[in-house]
Amino acid sequence: MTGSALLGSLSAPIGGSWGYRRDSVACVSASPVYLDAATAAPLHPVARQALLAALDDGWADPGRLYTQARRARQLLDAARAATAETLGVRPDEVSFTPSGTAAAHGAVLGGLAGRHRAGRVLVHSAIEHSAVLHAAERHVATGGASTEVPVDRLGRLDLARWSAAVRAPGVALAALIAASHEVGTVQPVGEAAGACGDAGVPLFVDAAQAVGRVPVPAGWSVLTASAHKWGGPPGVGLLVVRKGTRWESPWPADEREGGRTPGALNLPAVVAAAASLRAVAADAAAEAARLAPLVARIRARVAAEVPDVEVVGDPDHRLPHLVTFSCLYVDGEALLHALDRRGFAVSSGSSCTSSTLRPSHVLAAMGVLSHGNVRVSLHRETTEADVERFLTELPGIVADLRAAAGVVGL
Amino acid sequence: MTAPAEVLDCRGQRCPLPVIAAARRLPELPVGTVIRVLADDPAAAVDIPAWCRMRGHEFVGTVTGPDGPAYDIRRQH
Structure with a gap:
């Protein structure tokens, strides 16, 4: 990218040469599914292009006089x-x-x-x-x-x-x-x-x-x-x-x-x-309209298909991309590792997953279950198929962990 | 406050183990029985009351004594 194109990327209308094809990234069922955008979203293609151009064009100290x-x-x-x-x-x-x-x-x-x-x-x-x-x-x-x-x-x-x-x-x-x-x-x-x-x-x-x-x-x-x-x-x-x-x-x-x-x-x-x-602000309303129903689907399906689960947070007044639930009797760290082995990257507010070994102060302030906690957060590359695969595999993963811990039927 | 009929010593256990211990023992005791769960994992302070709410048992309260934090639960059904 030339310097003037780089400046243009900060002022020109969104679209045109910045257009990005989501389907250019093939997603097969075994591919990793990254569901932790609330920690760090994957680099937006506009960011990548601008970053590469600015590395060539924006390395000098802006305070100097040359x-x-x-x-x-x-x-x-x-x-x-x-x-x-x-x-x-x-x-x-x-x-x-x-x-x-x-x-x-x-x-x-x-x-x-x-x-x-x-x-x-x-x-x-x-x-x-x-x-x-x-x-x-x-x-x-x-x-x-x-x-x-x-x-x-x-x-x-x-x-x-x-x-x-x-x-x-x-x-x-x-x-x-x-x-x-x-x-x-x-x-x-x-x-x-x-x-x-x-x-x-x-x-x-x-x-x-x-x-x-x-x-x-x-x-x-x-x-x-x-x-x-x-x-x-x-x-x-x-x-x-x-x-x-x-x-x-x-x-x-x-x-x-x-x-x-x-x-x-x-x-x-x-x-x-x-x-x-x-770029993301220009797409925000459309992305929210796409992701909010996926979050609603996760909330509904997890509650219906995983026994003894507490889906937490306000059901209506909520972010469009983030959903949290806690699975009774399940160790949060074990759940994260089991999900990771199946290709799902999520985060957790459970104490065993934190460096301090304390539960999330947010879950504690709400008075909701903190162990077996999973936070799923979606982003612009998240597809409906990703969410479906997660929802299909989650009940079995939780059931296997409960069976291994001998807590089924408690 | 009702004196606990039984004390479950879950010190040194990480959540969810203290909750699991309570969930195993409480149904074996008569309705109305209070048990005390000794648990030093900080998550127990959140998860034992949450378990009581999810299971419809009464969380009687937190007691901090020489053995550390303890949580009293009454079987309700």
């Missing part, structure tokens, strides 16, 4: 403009970070630092991503405070408790995930933002599972996302800080990215992230 640097600066500016347009914000409100985690850490710590005169309390839901919770722990360890707001059995925020929490004295920032990354329940971001607005508290929304898939309601002050969740390359996060938000960088000073995140950017990856975000 031809190669100006070229890199053009690419960075175009990536920022494209991302801002997709998100409906101003370009100078968008910063690219080295990861979604770094963006979330910056959102929390910077939002708290910017409002330290208002107080030192962080309000957050019980089902935030661990990146947000770890930043909250840091805040508490350095003398701050936090208030955790519970969710119900379906993983929905308790809005009454949220509203009371953000109205309390000394609240500097509130954090709410747009939709649960573990169970898919979409959160009442609009209502939560309204409560924050009434209380004069800025709202940070972790939109990692929403950006590129579903719209995020307005009303937030800070938003973060992660490129490899939408099919961009790993190693690119988004930190969006709306004008007028009191946000102060928690990092040592660095002039890059509006002073919001230090260090040289991985510019080729940023360009690829921005190009693929445009």
Whole structure:
């Protein structure tokens, strides 16, 4: 790809030469079925093309004053403009970070630092991503405070408790995930933002599972996302800080990215992230309409065909691509390995699959079964045949594990 | 709180083993019986109440004593 074509990929209408044929990847029944897009979606073909082109064209430091640097600066500016347009914000409100985690850490710590005169309390839901919770722990360890707001059995925020929490004295920032990354329940971001607005508290929304898939309601002050969740390359996060938000960088000073995140950017990856975000956002409604019925099918068939299973999360207000269930008496790690041997890549919130050997804090907050847990998340390459094969094989895999453990009939 | 009729020592066992132990033993005891499951796996705190709800038994509560966390369950049917 030429340099001008690369710039065009960040501004031209989607389609045309970017057209990608899903059926060009033959899928036979024995081929691996990747069902963990919520961890990392396969690289979008637009991202791949843009990345390869930008490796040739965007390696220089965009901050320098020579031809190669100006070229890199053009690419960075175009990536920022494209991302801002997709998100409906101003370009100078968008910063690219080295990861979604770094963006979330910056959102929390910077939002708290910017409002330290208002107080030192962080309000957050019980089902935030661990990146947000770890930043909250840091805040508490350095003398701050936090208030955790519970969710119900379906993983929905308790809005009454949220509203009371953000109205309390000394609240500097509130954090709410747009939709649960573990169970898919979409959160009442609009209502939560309204409560924050009434209380004069800025709202940070972790939109990692929403950006590129579903719209995020307005009303937030800070938003973060992660490129490899939408099919961009790993190693690119988004930190969006709306004008007028009191946000102060928690990092040592660095002039890059509006002073919001230090260090040289991985510019080729940023360009690829921005190009693929445009592409997935253009297809988001159609993809949601294609994937949501597959998720509904998984929810219905798993509940009907696997005995003693708990399908978790809100049945209606949910992400279009993510579904979670727990199988009674089954070891989650054994289930993941058994599925992997049959070619299915999924993730789990069970304690035995986590490095800390603790169950998912999201499943715990909801009060649902945490062992034998499987999270299935779909993406643009997932076919109906993939889902059917999974649904056909799952009951036997679970039955075999239960038979081996001697728990049939309990 | 009703004193437990029996204590299942599941310390050192990882989930789902404490839940399985409760599921094996409870139906062998009369309806209304309370058993206590000693379990130090953190997942037990989530999964024992969830199992009670799924199976229609009563989760009486969590007791933390010198032997670590314990979970009381009453057979309901």
